[in-house]
Amino acid sequence: MAFTRKRKYRSEATKDKISAYLYISPFFIIFAVIGLYPAIFSLYLAFQNWNGLGEMTFVGLQNFSVVLHDSTFWKALYNTIIMGIMGTAPQLIFGIILAFILNQAYLKFKNAFRAMIFLPYITSMVAVALVFGVFFSNNDTALANYILNLFGMDSVAWKTSEWGSKIAISIMVFWRWIGYNTIIYLAGLQSIPKDLYEAARIDGATIFQQLRYITIPLLKPFIVLTVFFSTVGALQLFTEPTVFLGGSAFSRTEAMTVVMYLYRDAFSLQSFGTGSATAVILLGIIVVASAINTYLTSGIRKKNKGIKS
Known part of the structure; x- marks a missing residue:
């Protein structure tokens, strides 16, 4: 009986943690899509020659x-x-x-x-x-x-x-x-x-x-x-x-x-x-x-x- 209560308590605590992360997840998802991904992609583009439509060409530090x-x-x-x-x-x-x-x-x-x-x-x-x-x-x-x-x-x-x-x-x-x-x-x-x-x-x-x-x-x-x-x-x-x-x-x-x-x-x-x-x-x-x-x-x-x- 005690084991069942302890297991139930841990399950409720886990649910609380999951719900907390779900509440704050929209910010991190939006930040990853709008902020983090463009920043990483911009860093990648700094070493490429690209006009926005054609293929990318690696140019190193030329840019x-x-x-x-x-x-x-x-x-x-x-x-x-x-x-x-x-x-x-x-x-x-x-x-x-x-x-x-x-x-x-x-x-x-x-x-x-x-x-x-x-x-x-x-x-x-x-x-x-x-x-x-x-x-x-x-x-x-x-x-x-x-x-x-x-x-x-x-x-x-x-x-x-x-x-x-x-x-x-x-x-x-x-x-x-x-x-x-x-x-x-x-x-x-x-x-x-x-x-x-x-x-x-x-x-x-x-x-x-x-x-x-x-x-x-x-x-x-x-x-x-x-x-x-x-x-x-x-x-x-x-x-x-x-x-x-x-x-x-x-x-x-x-x-x-x-x-x-x-x-x-x-x-x-x-x-x-x-x-x-x-x-x-x-x-x-x-x-x-x-x-x-x-x-x-x-x-x-x-x-x-x-x-x-």
Whole structure:
């Protein structure tokens, strides 16, 4: 009798495990089909010469050599890094300031301001493209050029000039992502004990001193997190320059990014081998950036352990 009960108990436990795996299996199945398989197939294509229809031909490292000897690739990498810095660094700085302001007790309509700041992140890219396309038009009557003319500066061909396109796209990236980083910083600020700010105010610390000596040091883990996500996002920049430049996005190199270069090779030039090789190279760059952020995170943890001890 006892043996029968024990066997029944094990059977129920096994059923629970099976049902648990069945509940989570859809995610892993979808990930394997949509994420894992394309990644493995892309790695395989990096060593093949294939136009998408004919037979594949193994070429070894030839695709990597073609990409690394292509001046357009290095131009795209340069554009990606420059626009990444121009669009990422300001949003991280202003994100901390905005989060600090939104966390103040005396601020009224907090929820409304938080929703307004986060709104660009969930705005349709079609609407964003239309707004920024009008604002940064090449015409003298465009709002951006009108503002420049008010200060005595010449109009800029935002969609065709070297730095004009980079500045316009960087502003678009800044406008779209600053709310996302602000919300993360705001969550970090709410985890900081309010007693520290009260003690600082009693000691006569100004708002800037509170921001420098309390907020930023205690927000370091959140800063590392946002820098990591922003770095990876900047290296994968594609949507903003594509929708802003429109039809000329893949025919000009002033604002072409690495992902746009990859897309052009694969789907415009029908060279899936070099496109996949570019993806593998980009993955290596992202891994290096991730390793640097991991090192920074471990350094912060060591400092925190040293303080606690």
